[in-house]
Amino acid sequence: MSASRTPDDARTVLDGAEIARALTRVAHEIVERAKGAEGLVLLGIPTRGVFLARRVAERIRQIEGREVPVGSLDITLFRDDLRQAPARALLPTEIPAGGIDDKTVVLVDDVLYSGRTIRAALDAMNDVGRPRSVQLAVLVDRGHRDLPIRADYVGKNIPTAKSEKVHVLLAEHDGEDAVRISGHAAGEDL
Amino acid sequence: MKRHLLSAADLDRDDALLVLDTAAELAALTDRAVKKLPTLRGRTVVNLFFEDSTRTRISFEAAAKRLSADVINFSAKGSSVSKGESLKDTALTLEAMGADAVVIRHGASGAPHRLAHSGWIGGSVVNAGDGTHEHPTQALLDAFTMRRHLAGSVGDLAGRRVTIVGDVLHSRVARSNVLLLATLGAEVTLVAPPTLLPVGVESWPCATSYDLDAHLRDADAVMMLRVQRERMNAAFFPSAREYSRRYGLDGRRMALLPDHAIVMHPGPMNRGMEIAAEVADAPRSVIVEQVSNGVSVRMAVLYLLLGGAQLGAGETDPAAEA
Incomplete structure (x- = not known):
């Protein structure tokens, strides 16, 4: 699956070092806003959001010297487009042992696009517990929102055309770190 | 996954593992405060039981309800079946009510197969035990x-x-x-x-x-x-x-x-x-664990049969007779 993710005409917009720097900045911003790592829980949205959440948690540990609970939150059963495709396989949901009640939950995903994934994640979280607040961290914000949702922490804003595809590759899953864009923007307004 | 689940032989290794993996994820729901998912909201599941059953019927009912489907329970006793209504007329009635899935238990081996391939109903059929045939x-x-x-x-x-x-x-x-x-x-x-x-x-x-x-x-x-x-x-x-x-x-x-x-x-x-x-x-x-696992597995089956897009008419058995 990962081998076919980037077509030959894809151009790289973030390389490994840039992804690392962006995640480090996001980690600092999360700690700054939360005034420390106390009460923080990072929930990654599978698949790549989980790896990103682990990387951010590791950076927070280096900054603050304490572990931040990391989990994953699968949104498949809460999607609004379930009936437009055959039933999808479920991905793991792992809520950290301490739960999310009264915590500051930071949702972590790779790309923010329509916002529908995040809407589904908010619904999914509703059934797990009641966090004190919920924030959103994404590696790439590519615009074109369908819903009134925005990210609190953005690795990089990348203006795109709707006809383009954004590919996030992570070493844990795809063997390398990169963000690439493929497809032609010609004839579409940015 | 095929459109119906009539026999364990309908599942190849990948299908079977997909059901088991899905059930494993759904089993985690049992530990949550809210044991309910919105996934099958607006879908109707009919439990059509011509034979007595406690755990299978309750298990299917719990599974469908945890996925937010509407559940209609039908048992042969106290229904028009005791007045002599045929399986076909019962099926046509259910179809007219808009059943998206029919979970059937019947004393006659092959009854679910008949229901699935007769063209009487448009939804999915799940075999919940037919005679001495399959479960x-x-x-x-x-x-x-x-x-x-x-x-x-x-x-x-x-x-x-x-x-x-x-x-x-x-x-x-x-x-x-x-x-x-x-x-x-x-x-x-x-x-x-x-x-x-x-x-x-x-x-x-x-x-x-x-x-x-x-x-x-x-x-x-x-x-x-x-x-x-x-x-x-x-x-x-x-x-x-x-x-x-x-x-x-x-x-x-x-x-x-x-x-x-x-x-x-x-x-x-x-x-x-x-x-x-x-x-x-x-x-x-x-x-006892088998019973609680039954709910998770049936949730997985209902989700995989009903949760996605309905298969096109081309998926129906061309040999079906009306």
Whole structure:
């Protein structure tokens, strides 16, 4: 699956070092806003959001010297487009042992696009517990929102055309770190 | 996944593992404060039960409700069936009410197949036990339970040895289990008196034996089948006492099992007949867990059949007759 993710005409917009720097900045911003790592829980949205959440948690540990609970939150059963495709396989949901009640939950995903994934994640979280607040961290914000949702922490804003595809590759899953864009923007307004 | 689940043979290895993996994720829901998902909101599941059932009907009902489907329970007693309505007219009534899935239990082998391929209804059909033929969701929940205990909930059951004991002749559970366990790579041995093995069992993907003691020492799981007296109209064994002595699982036989082996029973049990009370209540007995796993597995089946886009008309059996 990962081998076919980037077509030959894809151009790289973030390389490994840039992804690392962006995640480090996001980690600092999360700690700054939360005034420390106390009460923080990072929930990654599978698949790549989980790896990103682990990387951010590791950076927070280096900054603050304490572990931040990391989990994953699968949104498949809460999607609004379930009936437009055959039933999808479920991905793991792992809520950290301490739960999310009264915590500051930071949702972590790779790309923010329509916002529908995040809407589904908010619904999914509703059934797990009641966090004190919920924030959103994404590696790439590519615009074109369908819903009134925005990210609190953005690795990089990348203006795109709707006809383009954004590919996030992570070493844990795809063997390398990169963000690439493929497809032609010609004839579409940015 | 196909559109219907009529037989354990409908599932290839990938389908079966998809159901088991999905069930494993859904099982985590049991620990949550809110045991409900919005996934099947607006879908209608009809439980069409022509035969008595406690756990299967309740299990399907709980599964459908946890996925937010609307559930209509239909039992033959107290319905128009007792006035002589045919399966076809019942099906047409359900179709007119807009059933997205029909979960059917029927005393006649093949009734779910008839319902699925007749063109009477447009939704999915799930076989919840037909006569002495099949009970695929029971096989799935048994495989789920075995995988959890014997394979750490990952992969298939390759090389695991499963001994299924008792009334194979009348057992839809045994047939579905043999088919599914063979698909998952397990080695199955059926142990029963010769009178309770069906004709043609030699063509099933399993071994057979008349000697229970010989197949306990190397078993990873032992599944005891209920002696189905309501289906027995001939003398299949001399007496209940003799059956129990030769084919019942008592404390002595349980001690022959390896330490990791589990004891299973699809229920309802005849305590003292095919299984002794001390065995049924032993720590290695997973009989109660089978029931709770049943809800997760049936949620997975309903989600995979109903959760996505409905398959096009091209998926219906072209040989279907109206």
